[in-house]
Amino acid sequence: EPEVTQTPSHQVTQMGQEVILRCVPISNHLYFYWYRQILGQKVEFLVSFYNNEISEKSEIFDDQFSVERPDGSNFTLKIRSTKLEDSAMYFCASRKVRDSTEAFFGQGTRLTVV
Amino acid sequence: AQKVTQAQTEISVVEKEDVTLDCVYETRDTTYYLFWYKQPPSGELVFLIRRNSFDEQNEISGRYSWNFQKSTSSFNFTITASQVVDSAVYFCALSEWGKLIFGQGTELSVKP
Numbered sequence: 001e002p003e004v005t006q007t008p009s010h011q012v013t014q015m016g017q018e019v020i021l022r023c024v025p026i027s028n029h030l031y032f033y034w035y036r037q038i039l040g041q042k043v044e045f046l047v048s049f050y051n052n053e054i055s056e057k058s059e060i061f062d063d064q065f066s067v068e069r070p071d072g073s074n075f076t077l078k079i080r081s082t083k084l085e086d087s088a089m090y091f092c093a094s095r096k097v098r099d100s101t102e103a104f105f106g107q108g109t110r111l112t113v114v
Numbered sequence: 115a116q117k118v119t120q121a122q123t124e125i126s127v128v129e130k131e132d133v134t135l136d137c138v139y140e141t142r143d144t145t146y147y148l149f150w151y152k153q154p155p156s157g158e159l160v161f162l163i164r165r166n167s168f169d170e171q172n173e174i175s176g177r178y179s180w181n182f183q184k185s186t187s188s189f190n191f192t193i194t195a196s197q198v199v200d201s202a203v204y205f206c207a208l209s210e211w212g213k214l215i216f217g218q219g220t221e222l223s224v225k226p
Contacts, residue, residue, distance in 0.1 A: 031212055033212075033213065033214075035214075041218075042205070042216045042217065042218045042219055043159070043205060043207075043214075043216040043219075044216070045213045045214065045215070048211075048212050048213050050212075055211075055212065056211065056212070056213060089157060091159060093214075095212065098211070098212040099146075099147050099209045099211070099212060100147060100164075100166065101164070102149060102161045102164050103149075103161070103214055104161065105151075105158065105159040105161075106158075107157070107158045108157055108158060108159075110157075
């Protein structure tokens with residue numbers, strides 16, 4: 001069964017460092033997303049990406065964040081200068097159709113900023 | 115604004131009990147989609163069900179059933195004869211222009 005793959009599963013980084021979280025969405029999906037879940041809290045939308053551009057972003061997704069799909073398969077989230085409060089589980093998701101199909105989530109990357 | 119409310123933060127039951135997880139949503143859209151996801155202790159998000167606003171039929175899948183009521187903006191989830199493996203956090207979500215808006219989640223603990 002096709003699945004969304006995220007790497008790494010766990011990343012520890014020092015405050016101020018740049019991190020790149022990687023995702024390989026399901027191959028025939030067109031819509032891509034990043035979500036964040038701070039420990040014990042709900043899952044929050046960060047950004048959606050379609051047709052090689054951001055279609056929507058939340059207020060969490062400030063200038064420190066960026067996304068790209070460099071090679072038609074990988075979908076990355078970059079945090080330029082990490083802060084302690086960026087520590088969270090980051091989920092990548094993809095959908096075939098924007099609303100009427102389910103979003104398939106990767107297993108998540110746990111980011112710990114120290 | 116779209117909103118999903120799961121008022122039950124934690125529920126604890128004994129195995130074989132039935133349990134219902136509540137979900138209330140707010141939207142101004144006439145066409146919308148609702149979802150339930152399960153997050154087991156391992157952390158991944160597992161899709162359980164999708165429901166569109168035009169289909170108010172209740173759905174049953176094994177021990178799981180869902181009750182969608184547009185009149186009360188609710189989409190409740192019932193587990194019949196709960197098992198220890200059902201222990202997880204369950205999220206209700208509403209789809210808005212592609213993004214999912216999640217509720218706070220209900221942590222279900224099923225004790226043997």
